[in-house]
Amino acid sequence: MINDTHDFDAVPVERFHGADGRAVRPCTPAAVTRRHLRMLDLRPGMRVLDIGIGSGYSAALAAHLVGPEGHVTALEIDPGLAGRAAELYAEHGHRVEVVVGDGLLGHPEGAPYDRILVGTTPPAVPTAWLRQLAPGGALLAGVRVGDLPGAYAVAHISVGNGYQPDQVVIHHGGYTPMRAPGEDRRTSHAEAGDHSLTLATTGQTTYAATLLKALLNGRHTQPSPAPGDHYFHFKNWLIAAAPDGLCEATLPEGTGIGLAAADGAAILTDTSLVTEHQASPALGKLLELVHRWQSAGAPRTHEIAARLVRDGDTWHARLDVEDSRLLTA
Numbered sequence: 001m002i003n004d005t006h007d008f009d010a011v012p013v014e015r016f017h018g019a020d021g022r023a024v025r026p027c028t029p030a031a032v033t034r035r036h037l038r039m040l041d042l043r044p045g046m047r048v049l050d051i052g053i054g055s056g057y058s059a060a061l062a063a064h065l066v067g068p069e070g071h072v073t074a075l076e077i078d079p080g081l082a083g084r085a086a087e088l089y090a091e092h093g094h095r096v097e098v099v100v101g102d103g104l105l106g107h108p109e110g111a112p113y114d115r116i117l118v119g120t121t122p123p124a125v126p127t128a129w130l131r132q133l134a135p136g137g138a139l140l141a142g143v144r145v146g147d148l149p150g151a152y153a154v155a156h157i158s159v160g161n162g163y164q165p166d167q168v169v170i171h172h173g174g175y176t177p178m179r180a181p182g183e184d185r186r187t188s189h190a191e192a193g194d195h196s197l198t199l200a201t202t203g204q205t206t207y208a209a210t211l212l213k214a215l216l217n218g219r220h221t222q223p224s225p226a227p228g229d230h231y232f233h234f235k236n237w238l239i240a241a242a243p244d245g246l247c248e249a250t251l252p253e254g255t256g257i258g259l260a261a262a263d264g265a266a267i268l269t270d271t272s273l274v275t276e277h278q279a280s281p282a283l284g285k286l287l288e289l290v291h292r293w294q295s296a297g298a299p300r301t302h303e304i305a306a307r308l309v310r311d312g313d314t315w316h317a318r319l320d321v322e323d324s325r326l327l328t329a
């Protein structure tokens, strides 16, 4: 269990992130790393695999938490990042074994692990990771919960005696996408000033450009009925509900989720609700969905039922909203 003052002082984040927090990219915010390690409940003596070394901070903190009886292996595809972290570990005495390789395969040589932390998002969770867990082990990884560009979340998966997943809870948040070997480092999907609209159903893409133009021109904007963090939970609930016309757009108000049909679109961000005009049918439908989410108790992402769906040698993480069939009727 992380003792905030004691453990965070023992592994100073500035050592890895730099004094300005920008020493290396990509690197996960320290608060997120701490939260995820807390969720994994690292204890002395555990064996841990940390996939995606980034700044090196998560593996160093994990090594401190498992202590001299435990063992941490950090697996990283980028030899430059792996080398930088290895030097810091050697210089400051952090006991982390650094391995360069494709995290998608895990690191069977060091298995079984009590815990696996994956600070990046694979296209789907490989069975290899589950097989490398010890009985009763747990894994926390970035996951895709749908096909829209922003459908990222974090799955906490436990296994029982076999490698079959026993329990899965999905949390809001997300990690950068995993790279395949040889692939260039990806940039963020929308540059500042870039606007886009993506529909969940590919058959509808013919009118995406028209809807985007309408949303950027004759715009009606009102405050978001699900502001701040509520937005992220509504977004995940809506992805799970999968209503007709589900879409994502990046507008001057930010990136949001919403509904689009041939006769209009409505997009909700963490601050605003945007439509091309106040009488848009899409606005009424989206507000009705917000109301349903609120009537269901405004569930946060981890309160929505989650499951893993097998797809060959991988598993897709999915959220389930009970009345989703009503929403698509």
Ligand SMILES: C[S@@+](CC[C@H](N)C(=O)[O-])C[C@H]1O[C@@H](n2cnc3c(N)ncnc32)[C@H](O)[C@@H]1O
Residues within 6 Å of the ligand: 026, 027, 028, 033, 051, 052, 053, 054, 055, 056, 057, 058, 059, 075, 076, 077, 078, 081, 101, 102, 103, 104, 119, 120, 175, 176, 177, 178, 179, 180, 181
């Ligand atoms: C967000 S960073 C992880 C941050 C890190 N845990 C920390 O404490 O700063 C994601 C990392 O995953 C790595 N990565 C991406 N694809 C990978 C792959 N296929 N195998 C291993 N590492 C990968 C990236 O190079 C990057 O270092």
